[in-house]
Amino acid sequence: LVDRRLAALGALNFASTFAASGMVLTTIVFLLQSRHIYVFHMSERGTSSAFMGLLAISEALSMPLFGRIGDAKRNHATIGAAGLALLVPSLVVIALSHTAPVLAVGVTLLGIGTGALGPSVLALVGQIVEPQRTGIAVGVLQLCGDVGGAAGPLIGTALFAGSVELPYFVSAGVVAALLPIAAWLARVQARHERSIATERSDRAS
Helix, strand or coil: CHHHHHHHHHHHHHHHHHHHHHHHHHHHHHHHHHHCCCCCCCCHHHHHHHHHHHHHHHHHHHHHHHHHHHHHHCCHHHHHHHHHHHHHHHHHHHHHCCCHHHHHHHHHHHHHHHHHHHHHHHHHHHHHCCHHHHHHHHHHHHHHHHHHHHHHHHHHHHHHCCCCCHHHHHHHHHHHHHHHHHHHHHHHHHHHHHHHHHHHHHHHC
C-alpha cells in the first residue's frame, strides 16, 4: 500500500510540473505572440516574464496557507486533490484567454493550484514513507517531476503547431485523467487518519 501511495504522489507531482513549469511556462510566449497580448506596452518577452512572475508569486503566497490548512485538518491529501482539480479550469481559462486580465486569472488559478499541491505532496511523503526510505521517496518524486517538466515543453511546442489552445486542452486532459488517483489517495489517507485516531482513543480509554 505504501508503494501504491508513493506512486500516486509521483503521478500528482508529474501533473503539476507537466502543466505549470513544463507546458505553460514554455508556451505562454507563443500564446502572447499569436494573440497580441501585452502588459504595460512591454515586449512579448517582458510580458511573458510578468506572467511567469505572477505564477511564481501566486504559488509562493498560497503554499504556506494550504500547508497550514492541511496541518490543522490533518488532511493534506484532500488539499492536494483540490489543488490538482483547480489546475483543470486554470488551463482552460489560459487556453481561451484573449486579453491580459483573463490570462492573469488563469495564471493565478494555476499558481494557487500548484501551491496547494506542492506542500501537500511533501507532507504526505513524511506520513506515508518510513524515515529510512525518505531518500528513495524524495528521489521518486523528483524523477516524476523532472519527467513532467521535460515532457511539457516537448509536447507543448509540438501541439502548438496545431492550434493555440491545443497544448492547454491536452494538459488539462492529462491532469483530469489523474484526478481519480488523487481522489483515491484522499480516501486512503482519510481511512488511515481515522484508524490512527481510533487507536489513540482506545489507548486513552
